[in-house]
Amino acid sequence: MATRQPFTSSDTADEAVRATCDDASTCKRFATSKGYWKDPYIQYFVRQSGERKAPEISRGYYARVHGVNRLLDGFLRKTTCNCQVINLGAGLDTTFWRLKEANLLPKKYFEVDFSVIVARKLHNIKTKPPLSNPIVATHSTDLLLMDGHSLDSDRYCIIGADLRDLPALEEKLKKCHLDTKLPTLFVSECVLVYMTLEQSSSLVKWVADTFDTAMFINYEQVNMADRFGQIMIENLQRRQCNLAGVEVCRSLESQKDRFLLAGWEKADALDMMTVYNILPQDDVGRIEQLEFLDERELLQQLLQHYCICWATKDKLSLGLLDVTF
Amino acid sequence: MAGAADCGSVKMAEAERSAETLKEKANNYFKEKDYENAIKYYSEAVELNPDNAIYYGNRSLAYLRTECYGYALADATLALELDKNYIKGYYRRATSNMALGKFKAALKDYETVVKVRPNDKDAKLKYQECSKIVKQKAFERAIASDELKRSVVDSLDIESMTIEDEYLGPKLEEGGKITLKFMKEMMGWFKDQKKLHRKCAYQILVQVKEVLSKLPSLVEITLKETEKITICGDTHGQYYDLLNIFELNGLPSETNPYLFNGDFVDRGSFSVEVILTLFGFKLLFPDCFYLLRGNHETDNMNQMYGFEGEVKAKYTAQMFELFSEVFQWLPLAQSINGKVLVMHGGLFSEDGVTLDDIRKINRNRQPPDSGPMCDLLWSDPQALDGRSVSKRGVSCQFGPDVTKRFLEQNQLDYIIRSHEMKSEGYEVTHNGQCITVFSAPNYCDQMGNKGAYIHLKGSDLKPEFHQFAAVPHPNVKPMAYANSLMQMGMM
Numbered sequence: 001m002a003t004r005q006p007f008t009s010s011d012t013a014d015e016a017v018r019a020t021c022d023d024a025s026t027c028k029r030f031a032t033s034k035g036y037w038k039d040p041y042i043q044y045f046v047r048q049s050g051e052r053k054a055p056e057i058s059r060g061y062y063a064r065v066h067g068v069n070r071l072l073d074g075f076l077r078k079t080t081c082n083c084q085v086i087n088l089g090a091g092l093d094t095t096f097w098r099l100k101e102a103n104l105l106p107k108k109y110f111e112v113d114f115s116v117i118v119a120r121k122l123h124n125i126k127t128k129p130p131l132s133n134p135i136v137a138t139h140s141t142d143l144l145l146m147d148g149h150s151l152d153s154d155r156y157c158i159i160g161a162d163l164r165d166l167p168a169l170e171e172k173l174k175k176c177h178l179d180t181k182l183p184t185l186f187v188s189e190c191v192l193v194y195m196t197l198e199q200s201s202s203l204v205k206w207v208a209d210t211f212d213t214a215m216f217i218n219y220e221q222v223n224m225a226d227r228f229g230q231i232m233i234e235n236l237q238r239r240q241c242n243l244a245g246v247e248v249c250r251s252l253e254s255q256k257d258r259f260l261l262a263g264w265e266k267a268d269a270l271d272m273m274t275v276y277n278i279l280p281q282d283d284v285g286r287i288e289q290l291e292f293l294d295e296r297e298l299l300q301q302l303l304q305h306y307c308i309c310w311a312t313k314d315k316l317s318l319g320l321l322d323v324t325f
Numbered sequence: 326m327a328g329a330a331d332c333g334s335v336k337m338a339e340a341e342r343s344a345e346t347l348k349e350k351a352n353n354y355f356k357e358k359d360y361e362n363a364i365k366y367y368s369e370a371v372e373l374n375p376d377n378a379i380y381y382g383n384r385s386l387a388y389l390r391t392e393c394y395g396y397a398l399a400d401a402t403l404a405l406e407l408d409k410n411y412i413k414g415y416y417r418r419a420t421s422n423m424a425l426g427k428f429k430a431a432l433k434d435y436e437t438v439v440k441v442r443p444n445d446k447d448a449k450l451k452y453q454e455c456s457k458i459v460k461q462k463a464f465e466r467a468i469a470s471d472e473l474k475r476s477v478v479d480s481l482d483i484e485s486m487t488i489e490d491e492y493l494g495p496k497l498e499e500g501g502k503i504t505l506k507f508m509k510e511m512m513g514w515f516k517d518q519k520k521l522h523r524k525c526a527y528q529i530l531v532q533v534k535e536v537l538s539k540l541p542s543l544v545e546i547t548l549k550e551t552e553k554i555t556i557c558g559d560t561h562g563q564y565y566d567l568l569n570i571f572e573l574n575g576l577p578s579e580t581n582p583y584l585f586n587g588d589f590v591d592r593g594s595f596s597v598e599v600i601l602t603l604f605g606f607k608l609l610f611p612d613c614f615y616l617l618r619g620n621h622e623t624d625n626m627n628q629m630y631g632f633e634g635e636v637k638a639k640y641t642a643q644m645f646e647l648f649s650e651v652f653q654w655l656p657l658a659q660s661i662n663g664k665v666l667v668m669h670g671g672l673f674s675e676d677g678v679t680l681d682d683i684r685k686i687n688r689n690r691q692p693p694d695s696g697p698m699c700d701l702l703w704s705d706p707q708a709l710d711g712r713s714v715s716k717r718g719v720s721c722q723f724g725p726d727v728t729k730r731f732l733e734q735n736q737l738d739y740i741i742r743s744h745e746m747k748s749e750g751y752e753v754t755h756n757g758q759c760i761t762v763f764s765a766p767n768y769c770d771q772m773g774n775k776g777a778y779i780h781l782k783g784s785d786l787k788p789e790f791h792q793f794a795a796v797p798h799p800n801v802k803p804m805a806y807a808n809s810l811m812q813m814g815m816m
């Protein structure tokens with residue numbers, strides 16, 4: 001039997017990364033409670049805290065959620081849902097339920113995150129009928145295969161795994177009937193940046209090697225070589241959170257290159273200020289009325305330091321290049 | 326064989342039956358506390374049979390459980406429109422109104438229920454409770470308008486606050502009178518990142534509240550031919566940059582008047598030092614040192630952007646409450662020689678506002694969501710004529726034509742405002758009629774902008790711009806005291 005490379009994960013660093021799950025969830029909870037967008041499921045994962053979030057943060061999450069969803073839904077439509085979606089580092093994301101309600105479920109929807117986070121998510125699902133009912137409804141039997149560590153139902157699979165251990169990840173996905181021949185969409189939001197370049201390149205390359213027809217949507221930081229980036233890195237370091245892969249976040253070019261160099265055919269990237277201005281402007285106008293923004297330049301700066309990058313390889317010539325903004 | 330009319334009524338009956346089935350389904354979901362699905366199926370029932378008040382009534386209750394009070398109110402109202410005698414409808418409407426804070430409206434509906442069901446104990450109880458709340462609110466309003474509302478000042482006993490021997494910092498003399506010596510000592514003390522004793526801080530705050538409360542909402546000053554004034558924009562807690570302004574431009578004095586145009590606090594992490602310095606100078610030179618209110622001299626902004634956190638960290642929550650009271654007394658605008666008008670934000674969402682209107686504003690409050698007081702603190706100029714909805718979410722953006730009309734109507738030459746960061750520290754727009762000045766260089770340690778201030782001479786009232794760069798400051802990051810997620814961005 002081949003010996004696997006043992007990799008040492010610094011517990012503190014990983015803990016800090018896992019804590020970002022709460023950041024994202026509480027910010028989204030706050031934003032939805034203010035009416036930025038509707039998510040009737042998030043309340044089952046995170047309670048509303050008394051703490052207000054600044055308007056620019058809510059607007060940032062609005063752009064993120066709508067930007068990623070635009071590409072995600074585009075992929076689903078292009079493949080007429082005859083595909084798979086795998087969300088890496090999904091945290092407490094509620095996309096499965098959104099797609100179920102919109103009748104846009106792929107053949108199978110996978111989520112991967114640290115076991116600790118998955119356990120939390122599963123506990124919420126188990127104890128809240130509004131979460132479990134839709135899953136049961138898409139399952140062929142009345143019983144869900146769910147232990148404390150993973151869920152494998154017909155249409156929804158949640159796996160606890162370390163994204164830096166690719167052999168283990170692949171094994172677990174295959175156990176949940178991952179079909180490498182189906183067009184597959186990978187999504188990662190503020191995930192790759194917490195890994196070293198080597199680790200994220202391996203991941204991105206593994207996807208390219210394993211799937212012939214695929215798309216990868218990556219949302220994370222960009223333009224980090226400036227002062228703002230410096231400050232963000234310092235602030236996060238104070239929380240013991242390392243942006244180990246921040247070098248790739250240098251520019252839109254470097255974000256695209258990470259995919260192109262790993263065997264993806266095409267890659268595109270936009271910073272979130274651009275995305276914000278491309279999104280349907282009546283709804284953007286609506287959310288701008290929700291809270292008072294104290295300094296517009298700061299919103300712009302914030303948005304310019306995040307991007308959505310998406311890469312495709314299209315052996316089946318489905319026209320995946322058409323999936324864009 | 327059924328005729329056409331029969332077909333119609335058969336279809337109707339069928340629809341009604343299906344609607345009932347859907348209602349039952351929804352009721353079951355409701356019992357399971359699955360309110361989303363309950364709402365969904367009540368809605369489907371309503372689509373098949375829109376004339377059944379109970380469907381709306383039930384859906385209203387489901388909305389109440391999910392805290393969608395606006396929708397709950399709408400449904401309860403619909404239910405009552407369909408059936409005036411649907412008692413539950415009154416209850417639901419009253420509950421919605423209670424949740425929305427509309428106690429008088431709720432009371433009316435409870436009254437109706439009590440009249441129709443005089444023996445219903447629960448109805449009577451709810452009516453009495455609601456009645457109490459309405460009375461209480463009326464009482465509070467009455468006190469507020471009498472200005473007998475309790476101030477933090479009333480609960481302070483500054484006299485008995487003792488200064489420990491170990492405290493080596495600046496102290497005020499008996500009676501708390503500010504001197505130039507004290508100011509210099511305090512500024513040096515702050516520069517070394519030391520804390521002013523809370524007794525002195527309270528003494529400053531109590532006195533400056535007195536002084537500010539006597540000022541009109543529109544301050545009017547006259548600069549003589551030989552006099553000048555320096556106008557600064559946002560400083561946002563950047564204490565070391567404020568010290569630099571005093572280095573470059575001299576300390577405030579009778580011959581060196583200053584006007585600081587709002588946004589003294591938040592974002593920068595030395596807001597306490599900035600504001601105590603500015604308040605100190607206001608007390609020292611009340612007739613040649615001026616402060617106007619910015620949108621950050623408000624509770625909402627202070628809660629989010631760091632000032633409240635900083636005051637709580639360095640002093641106490643009670644002191645923050647006093648700051649909040651003092652901020653409410655800051656004037657909203659200043660006119661210079663009747664020709665130049667200064668305010669933090671900008672002009673108004675509607676034409677026809679006069680200087681007299683500004684004078685008459687009752688400013689001792691948090692700014693409302695709209696209206697002249699809100700506009701003065703929040704609006705921005707735009708390049709296009711007319712007005713647009715502001716991307717800030719409040720107030721408006723106003724064009725050169727709006728500025729022109731306002732100036733003409735009020736016989737002014739131009740306005741000076743702040744509120745927006747400018748990379749050069751200032752900007753002249755609207756054909757010279759709208760000037761922006763911003764005095765927080767390298768805003769938030771990240772924007773890389775210059776700061777600027779304006780010299781205005783009484784002889785010609787022509788603005789002279791002076792730019793300056795950021796100076797180093799101790800390693801306390803901006804927003805150090807703000808809600809922690811603010812600094813992190815998206816994760």
